[in-house]
Amino acid sequence: MATPDGRVASGPQRPSQGSQGSRACPGPLDSLEWRETPERAPGQLAMLRKAQEFFQTCDAEGKGFIARRDLQRLHEELPLSLEELEDVFDALDADGNGFLTPEEFTTGFSHFFFSQNSPSQEDPGEQGAQHQEEKVYQSRGGEALGDMDEDEESQFQRLMDRLGTQKVLEDESDVKQLWLQLKKDEPHLLSNFEDFLTRIFSQLQEAHEERNELEFALKKKIAAYDEEIRHLYEEMEQQIKSEKEQFLLKDTERFQARSRELEQKLLSKEQELEQLIQKQKRLEGQCTTLHNDKHETKAENTKLKLTNQELAQELERTSRELQDAQQQLESLQQEACTLHQEKEMEVYRVTESLQREKAGLLKQLDFLRERNKHLRDERDICFQKDKAAKANTAASKASWKRRSGSVIGKYMDSRGILRSQSEEEEDVFGIPRRRSSLGLSECPLTEEESGGREPGAGGLPPRALRRIISIEEDPLPQLLDGGFEQPLSRCPEEDRASSQGVEGQTQEAPPSKLTPVSPRGQPVGKEALSKEEDSPLAPDRLFKIVFVGNSAVGKTSFLRRFCEDRFSPGMAATVGLDYRVKTVHVDGSRVALQLWDTAGQERYRCITQQFFRKADGVIVMYDLTARQSFLSVRQWLSNVEEAVGDLVPVLLLGNKLDNEKEREVPRGLGEQLAKQNNLIFYECSAYSGHNTKESLLHLARFLKEQEDTAREDTIQVGRAKKKSCCG
Ligand SMILES: Nc1nc2c(ncn2[C@@H]2O[C@H](COP(=O)(O)OP(=O)(O)OP(=O)(O)O)[C@@H](O)[C@H]2O)c(=O)[nH]1
Numbered sequence: 239m240a241t242p243d244g245r246v247a248s249g250p251q252r253p254s255q256g257s258q259g260s261r262a263c264p265g266p267l268d269s270l271e272w273r274e275t276p277e278r279a280p281g282q283l284a285m286l287r288k289a290q291e292f293f294q295t296c297d298a299e300g301k302g303f304i305a306r307r308d309l310q311r312l313h314e315e316l317p318l319s320l321e322e323l324e325d326v327f328d329a330l331d332a333d334g335n336g337f338l339t340p341e342e343f344t345t346g347f348s349h350f351f352f353s354q355n356s357p358s359q360e361d362p363g364e365q366g367a368q369h370q371e372e373k374v375y376q377s378r379g380g381e382a383l384g385d386m387d388e389d390e391e392s393q394f395q396r397l398m399d400r401l402g403t404q405k406v407l408e409d410e411s412d413v414k415q416l417w418l419q420l421k422k423d424e425p426h427l428l429s430n431f432e433d434f435l436t437r438i439f440s441q442l443q444e445a446h447e448e449r450n451e452l453e454f455a456l457k458k459k460i461a462a463y464d465e466e467i468r469h470l471y472e473e474m475e476q477q478i479k480s481e482k483e484q485f486l487l488k489d490t491e492r493f494q495a496r497s498r499e500l501e502q503k504l505l506s507k508e509q510e511l512e513q514l515i516q517k518q519k520r521l522e523g524q525c526t527t528l529h530n531d532k533h534e535t536k537a538e539n540t541k542l543k544l545t546n547q548e549l550a551q552e553l554e555r556t557s558r559e560l561q562d563a564q565q566q567l568e569s570l571q572q573e574a575c576t577l578h579q580e581k582e583m584e585v586y587r588v589t590e591s592l593q594r595e596k597a598g599l600l601k602q603l604d605f606l607r608e609r610n611k612h613l614r615d616e617r618d619i620c621f622q623k624d625k626a627a628k629a630n631t632a633a634s635k636a637s638w639k640r641r642s643g644s645v646i647g648k649y650m651d652s653r654g655i656l657r658s659q660s661e662e663e664e665d666v667f668g669i670p671r672r673r674s675s676l677g678l679s680e681c682p683l684t685e686e687e688s689g690g691r692e693p694g695a696g697g698l699p700p701r702a703l704r705r706i707i708s709i710e711e712d713p714l715p716q717l718l719d720g721g722f723e724q725p726l727s728r729c730p731e732e733d734r735a736s737s738q739g740v741e742g743q744t745q746e747a748p749p750s751k752l753t754p755v756s757p758r759g760q761p762v763g764k765e766a767l768s769k770e771e772d773s774p775l776a777p778d779r780l781f782k783i784v785f786v787g788n789s790a791v792g793k794t795s796f797l798r799r800f801c802e803d804r805f806s807p808g809m810a811a812t813v814g815l816d817y818r819v820k821t822v823h824v825d826g827s828r829v830a831l832q833l834w835d836t837a838g839q840e841r842y843r844c845i846t847q848q849f850f851r852k853a854d855g856v857i858v859m860y861d862l863t864a865r866q867s868f869l870s871v872r873q874w875l876s877n878v879e880e881a882v883g884d885l886v887p888v889l890l891l892g893n894k895l896d897n898e899k900e901r902e903v904p905r906g907l908g909e910q911l912a913k914q915n916n917l918i919f920y921e922c923s924a925y926s927g928h929n930t931k932e933s934l935l936h937l938a939r940f941l942k943e944q945e946d947t948a949r950e951d952t953i954q955v956g957r958a959k960k961k962s963c964c965g
């Protein structure tokens with residue numbers, strides 16, 4: 239390939255030969271040379287263009303500069319050695335930084351070009367090897383050309399034209415030299431050479447055309463590609479645009495939806511806010527009212543506090559007063575209690591004195607009876623004497639009547655019937671009868687022997703219960719002062735019923751005339767007399783106990799056993815009511831028991847009923863040898879309950895335990911009944927004395943404990959009340 243020197247050298251020397259130039263880049267350089275050469279006066283511009291083209295040839299990669307390596311790569315194409323090329327590079331690299339910029343290259347090139355144009359070079363050292371090479375080439379070329387004549391020249395030109403090398407060969411000087419050499423040295427080989435050239439050039443031509451075609455195709459392809467790329471680009475742009483639009487659309491829609499949503503939210507928030515504001519206003523209003531209220535309440539509170547204080551003071555004062563009142567009340571209660579106890583004790587003492595009095599009177603009565611008996615005896619004797627003497631006159635009879643009147647008259651009425659003892663006593667002791675409400679019947683004493691009259695038939699109307707003494711109204715003194723101390727007798731009806739049964743109280747009556755049908759011959763009251771303990775000490779407390787149960791179950795016998803510790807068979811039935819007082823010791827206390835013996839017979843029930851009410855305890859007795867008496871127990875219990883409720887403790891006694899072989903009521907039944915009704919239960923015998931004391935003491939203890947508990951309760955309640963008042 240031709241160097242720049244070559245081209246430049248051939249340029250000025252052969253301006254008409256357009257085919258001369260660089261073989262490396264024939265296209266553009268060719269065209270440059272073809273355009274420049276005809277002008278023959280290349281200006282700066284043309285030179286620059288050439289330099290530029292050469293620069294581009296060297297800088298094949300389009301880096302914008304030429305490295306030392308780029309120039310060395312041209313070593314095979316340029317007729318220069320590596321060292322020479324190095325020299326050229328160094329010469330061109332003005333600043334010596336190892337790169338040739340386009341300016342450096344152009345400057346160096348133009349320098350060389352201008353130095354070529356002016357043969358007298360001012361700076362031969364600078365041109366270096368290039369210059370030398372140029373000279374060699376010129377010398378050779380000049381020599382060859384010098385040898386060629388006009389004829390040969392045209393001959394060769396023709397050959398060239400025929401071959402059509404202009405299109406293929408840029409620089410034909412080599413071929414020309416070879417042709418000339420061959421023509422001169424070996425003319426016979428010229429035709430071969432020409433043939434060879436023809437072939438070569440035709441091939442070259444083909445190759446050239448082919449290349450052109452390829453270039454054209456390439457250009458077309460490139461254009462197509464460009465077109466396609468442009469198309470693709472446009473499409474892409476379109477797509478991007480549409481995508482963008484879609485995206486924008488979507489975004490807008492989303493944005494709009496979002497904004498709508500937000501607007502709604504905002505709206506609701508605003509509403510909420512509005513509500514909240516209203517609420518706040520309301521609350522503020524409430525707050526204000528509350529504040530006002532608070533003030534009012536505060537004032538009221540203060541007022542109330544003051545009132546409270548006043549009230550507290552008043553309360554204190556009142557409680558003090560109350561306390562005082564309570565203390566007073568307590569002292570009054572204590573007084574009342576002591577008064578009550580004193581009263582009871584008084585009652586007891588009076589009872590006792592009356593009993594003693596009663597005993598004295600009974601003794602007197604006994605004495606009188608004795609006297610009566612004695613007088614009767616005397617009378618009998620007199621009567622017998624009269625009979626025997628038959629000389630007794632009416633005067634003697636009259637005197638009898640007067641004695642008897644004097645002595646027994648007190649006891650007999652005009653009809654010869656013994657007056658009731660109470661009447662008698664009224665006469666004798668002048669004690670008036672006071673009680674008449676409820677109480678004991680005063681049964682007339684029927685003296686069988688007085689005319690042998692039947693009591694029922696004797697015209698004496700049977701006197702009904704006349705005198706009634708109430709247990710409820712402190713009865714004892716009155717009970718005793720009138721007639722109770724008298725031996726109670728059987729009622730006339732009973733006498734009649736028992737076919738002239740005469741009261742055993744007139745024991746002195748001749749047995750022949752007294753026909754006691756009932757085993758109950760004995761009077762009741764007499765034996766009840768004061769075998770009672772004459773205790774020197776007054777009892778601590780007193781309990782009233784009422785004895786009930788069917789007739790003949792042994793109530794009176796039981797009481798006798800308990801009080802006197804003896805048993806009399808054939809007791810008379812109790813009439814109305816009897817009582818005894820017995821003091822017993824219970825756990826260190828002296829307890830006086832006022833034991834009321836009621837009549838079990840049906841007709842006295844109404845009286846008995848009255849006595850339950852003031853009773854502290856009740857004893858219900860049945861006869862364990864008489865079934866019916868046990869069956870009546872329930873009735874007795876209900877009577878008690880009717881009168882006093884179930885507040886009063888009840889002792890159930892099954893009597894006549896000694897008579898086991900005639901037992902009709904099993905023990906279990908009694909126990910069961912007691913359990914059902916919450917009673918104290920004993921089986922006893924008045925006859926043997928078994929369980930008499932035990933059972934009554936049990937009841938007495940129970941009563942005492944009950945009273946103790948009640949007292950304690952009262953005290954505690956009082957204390958509690960006091961405490962609560964003080965507290
Ligand atoms: N075998 C036996 N007979 C007794 C017992 N207790 C009383 N008797 C007899 O039973 C009969 C009636 O006795 P009272 O004591 O009069 O009976 P009462 O319950 O007082 O009778 P009223 O006064 O009519 O209510 C009398 O004949 C007594 O001798 C006893 O424990 N054993």
Ligand SMILES: [Ca+2]
Pocket residue numbers: 330331332333334335336337338339342
């Ligand atoms: Ca440089």
Ligand SMILES: [Mg+2]
Pocket residue numbers: 793794795810811812835836837838
């Ligand atoms: Mg009796």
